[in-house]
Each structure stands twice: as C-alpha cells, then as structure tokens.
Amino acid sequence: MAIKHVEEKVDKILKKGQKDSVVAPVRMERDSKFCFACHPGVPCFTDCCRNMNIILTPYDIVRLKNRLGLTSDAFLHLYAEPELLGITMLPVARLKMLEDQDGKCPFVTPEGCQVYTDRPVCCRYYPIGLASLRQQEKTSGEEEEFFFLVKEDHCKGFEEPTEWTVESWRGDQEADLYDRMNREWMELLLRKKSFGEETELPEKARQLFYMVSTNTERFRAYVFESRFLETYVVSEETQKKILEDDVALMQFGFEYLKHAVFGAESDVIAIRQDILDKTVKKIRKRRRKQQARLKRLKMGRK
Ligand code: SF4
Numbered sequence: 001m002a003i004k005h006v007e008e009k010v011d012k013i014l015k016k017g018q019k020d021s022v023v024a025p026v027r028m029e030r031d032s033k034f035c036f037a038c039h040p041g042v043p044c045f046t047d048c049c050r051n052m053n054i055i056l057t058p059y060d061i062v063r064l065k066n067r068l069g070l071t072s073d074a075f076l077h078l079y080a081e082p083e084l085l086g087i088t089m090l091p092v093a094r095l096k097m098l099e100d101q102d103g104k105c106p107f108v109t110p111e112g113c114q115v116y117t118d119r120p121v122c123c124r125y126y127p128i129g130l131a132s133l134r135q136q137e138k139t140s141g142e143e144e145e146f147f148f149l150v151k152e153d154h155c156k157g158f159e160e161p162t163e164w165t166v167e168s169w170r171g172d173q174e175a176d177l178y179d180r181m182n183r184e185w186m187e188l189l190l191r192k193k194s195f196g197e198e199t200e201l202p203e204k205a206r207q208l209f210y211m212v213s214t215n216t217e218r219f220r221a222y223v224f225e226s227r228f229l230e231t232y233v234v235s236e237e238t239q240k241k242i243l244e245d246d247v248a249l250m251q252f253g254f255e256y257l258k259h260a261v262f263g264a265e266s267d268v269i270a271i272r273q274d275i276l277d278k279t280v281k282k283i284r285k286r287r288r289k290q291q292a293r294l295k296r297l298k299m300g301r302k
C-alpha cells in the first residue's frame with residue numbers, strides 16, 4: 001500500500017496551521033536533527049492553540065471522548081462541528097474553537113493542553129510533517145519518503161536547546177501509532193478523492209461515513225441492533241472484539257465502509273450469499289424492465 005503517498009495527502013488534510021500563518025518547510029530525513037521544545041517557559045506558550053482548523057480523525061475522537069469520559073454524541077455536541085472535507089466532499093468532524101474567547105481551543109488552559117496525552121494528531125506531529133514524492137524516473141510505484149520541518153516565525157520553540165532527530169521526535173509523539181490508526185481512514189479519503197470532485201456519494205453513504213468516522217456507540221448499535229448481521233457475514237471472533245473495544249470497532253468500520261460504500265473486497269466483512277443473490281436478481285429484473293421499455297419506445301417511434 002502506498003502509505004507514503006497517503007501520508008502526503010494526510011498531511012495536507014490534517015496539517016496544523018493557524019490562519020494566515022507563514023510556513024517555511026525544510027526538507028529532512030529520519031536522522032536529521034533540529035532543536036525544539038514547547039513548555040510553559042517559552043514566551044509564546046499556548047499562543048498557537050487558537051483559530052486552528054483541526055479535523056478530527058476517528059482515532060482522535062475515540063481517544064478524546066474516552067479521555068473525557070463522554071459518549072461520542074456528547075463529545076460531538078460539545079466539541080465538534082461537521083464539515084465537508086475539501087475535494088473529497090466527505091463529512092468529517094472539526095474541533096470547534098471557542099468563538100467567544102478569541103478562537104481558543106476548548107482544551108487549552110494557561111498551564112497547557114488539558115488533553116495533552118490524547119491530543120489530536122495534527123497537534124501531535126507539529127513541527128514535523130511527512131511527505132512523499134512519486135519518483136517519475138523510477139519503476140512505477142516507487143516513492144521517496146521525506147520529512148519536513150514546519151518553521152513558523154511566531155513559534156519560539158525553535159530557540160530552545162533540546163535536540164531531536166526526526167526519529168526521536170516521532171517516537172516521543174507516538175507518531176507511528178497514530179499513523180497506523182489513521183491509515184485505513186486516510187485510504188478511504190483518497191479513494192473518494194480518486195473518484196473526482198464531481199462524483200457525489202449518495203446521502204445514505206455519506207451518513208454512514210460520518211457515523212463510522214465519528215460515533216462508535218451509534219455504529220455499534222447499528223451493527224448489533226439493526227439487520228446488519230443478517231446482511232453481512234462477520235466472524236464470531238470479530239463480533240466479540242467490536243462489542244467491547246472501540247478501536248477494534250473503528251477498524252472494522254473502515255473495512256465496512258471500504259466494502260459497502262466503495263465496493264472493495266474486505267477480509268473481515270462480506271455480504272451474505274443469499275442477500276447477494278437476491279440483489280443480483282432484483283438488478284437483473286430491473287434491467288430487463290428497462291430494456292423492455294426501451295424496446296417499446298423504439299417500436300413506437302417507428
Ligand atoms: S488540543 Fe491541545 S494541543 Fe491541540 S490545539 Fe487544543 S490545546 Fe492545543
């Protein structure tokens with residue numbers, strides 16, 4: 001899987017950026033060094049936690065709502081607003097800044113981020129972004145991975161003496177875990193993007209995408225309390241896992257969307273054969289009717 005390619009897009013979609021900020025990206029490798037620290041001693045401490053455009057990934061939401069002891073419904077109501085994501089036109093949740101408090105993030109306090117260990121992915125990666133270049137001159141599919149330092153003038157963290165390599169910074173920020181958790185979801189966004197802007201998903205599909213991406217309780221009820229399990233084959237083992245575990249359910253949700261909304265094969269979910277047969281029958285019947293109508297129309301014209 002072209003994960004690097006995905007990450008380039010991911011970064012574009014999720015990049016931490018204040019409105020009107022000037023970003024000077026500097027290319028880096030895993031062993032490249034830089035100095036940076038963000039702590040209450042820096043003069044700009046918490047200044048950047050306002051007016052941010054933070055798109056919450058499904059894993060961000062699971063971590064945050066569990067951290068705050070909230071249901072997804074309550075979390076979304078208090079802290080998020082839906083929006084259509086750029087060119088994909090897929091509905092996603094954005095962290096709601098506090099309009100009446102100078103656009104502050106709801107989690108920022110003078111002491112720092114209240115949800116630091118569970119902060120969203122885009123707060124986590126700063127100031128290191130990940131990108132890739134598809135190398136035209138090499139065998140198709142080969143890509144070159146690189147990182148970049150996002151050095152913003154207002155950020156005084158770069159004047160601190162703490163030295164990092166890209167690798168040690170990413171380790172400190174749990175970047176690999178977040179990459180892993182977000183990968184399948186990002187693939188879905190790219191899948192939709194590849195359909196082209198003009199291809200709109202049906203309303204029902206968009207609603208499913210939003211539910212799976214933002215609301216584990218609703219999705220769990222959808223799986224276990226609707227006719228879902230009469231339509232799809234899901235192993236007992238998977239059912240047990242997703243009944244209790246939000247992360248397992250989230251990952252199952254990505255497979256479901258891949259299969260049900262984007263029509264791709266999945267290893268963990270498949271439509272039941274009898275349902276499939278019925279659907280095929282219905283489609284054939286509809287086609288036969290359409291063809292007959294067309295024939296009648298043509299004969300009428302003659
Ligand atoms: S979640 Fe935390 S780190 Fe991110 S903008 Fe809000 S306060 Fe800042």
Ligand code: SF4
Pocket residue numbers: 037038039042044045046047048049154155156157158
């Ligand atoms: S601007 Fe930089 S140093 Fe200042 S709070 Fe933000 S990330 Fe930390």
